Amino acid sequence: MKIAILPIVIGVVQLLTGIGLFRKHRLAGRHMFLWIIISFGIIISGFLIPTKLITVISNFFGIYNNTTFFFTMSIIFLLIINLNSVIKLSEQEKRITRITQELALITVQSETD
Secondary structure (H helix, E strand, O other): OOOOHHHHHHHHHHHHHHHHHHHOOOOOHHHHHHHHHHHHHHHHHHHHOOHHHHHHHHHHOOOOOHHHHHHHHHHHHHHHHHHHHHHHHHHHHHHHHHHHHHHHHHHHHHHHO
16 A cells, blocks of 8 residues: 555644644634644545545546646635635624624613713
8 A cells, every 4th residue: 555645744734733823822722623633634545545546536526637636626625614714704794793783872872871
């Protein structure tokens, strides 16, 4: 069985980066969990996923180059993460608007009393 070194290196670097960001309080705990799962998934893929299986899967999707397949899957994964971030951002904007409106109402009520 051939071990792919690049996914292992990328996974370890990503894991160490995530731990460093978490220790500096720049990455929340709920995001750290996702970061760890993705890192270990990348590391394990370097050990367990045989090249022949990757070729079969990429050929099934009509992609005949494994590098192109990984690049395409990476872009799709990043788009999903981006969509999730935009949804959370929209929710936060709605909360900020609601809180600002409530604060304005409380301010007006306190000024009239």
